[in-house]
Amino acid sequence: MNIEAIYKESNALLEGHFLLSSGNHSQYYLQSAKVLENPKTAQILAEALAKQIQQSGIMIDTVCSPALGGILAGYELARALGVRFIFAERVEKKMTIRRGFEIKKDENILICEDIITTGGSALEAAHVAKEMGANIVAFAALANRGFCARSGSQKEAKPSCKLPQDVPFFALEDFEFEIFKPEECPLCKEGSIAQKPGSRGN
Template sequence: MQEDEILSEFRASQALLEGHFLLSSGRHSAHYLQCARVLMDPMRASRLAAALAVKIPREIRSQIAKVVAPAMGGVIIGHEMGRALGVEAMFVERPTGTFELRRGFSLNPGDKVLMVEDVVTTGLSSREAIVAIEAAGGEVIAAASLIDRSGGSVDLGVPFFPLVALNFPTYAPDELPPELAATPAIKPGSRAAA
């Protein structure tokens, strides 16, 4: 899939929103990608995961034993990546504020893991998920996401493969342009802002 085809999938599912948004990173933006909307169509989710799997070099893809995604946003794309790669998929969640495997999920010592997210902005959730995966015995050999909003600046400590990089500007609360400052921010995501 080409970038314009990917963005077309987001627009068709009304997943590319415009307004004033407070991101889970604590930063503000005039654009928000509601990946849950683009992934609610199972066929679309499957197409996007297959396109993302192709972005991962064959030598890494062939080593992946498990896919692990952070809940909530990564659950669907993580599952679809497991399907695309032919491996088990599971997720980490934060029952007490720190990511951990639950629900009977476990990793074998040394399992080679792909960590998958829906959107990466600062990389905080991704890095926290990687710590949890490694604490559970897995070895994260790569990370992937549908969208990289970091402007190419994120460092997850492992090779990172986004399906598409979108460089919508984000702003600290004290840097808001007048048009954003004039409207209240909406918090559409699943996690409280940092």
């Protein structure tokens, strides 16, 4: 399966001049919401990701996703795995699990995002679930921005990766784009103005 081609066909691999949440700039941006707006495509990607996870032999009771970006990916993955789905969300800037969702002691939970960059939000959701008694058995995402090492890849994790190295991380593809500090951005030097994409922008 050519994941990059699927993203391009869905207009989810954007090219331009983007201001990232880190404050850095990039010529490319992944907008997984565009992939997931087509239920059939979402199903195909989730089933491919579920196959990787099932082949690992890891036992999963529940998939948990941080809102908002991870909800669609996590729900489709839970459906493909045949397990329960819950989500975590920020309340006054603090990640929490509410809405009546309960976690049993030693429940095996996989944390799923649409895209993992450094894994910060996924790790926050994992901490909340763990405080409620969960075993965090894996992390997963449709796409990996290349900062963290996914299972089956020869690429090593970068220092900025926040995911624990002793818990497996599954993703369909690595997308590594060159990132620039604003003062070093060649696009800025050409007179282009960076646009803020994504759930925290538009």
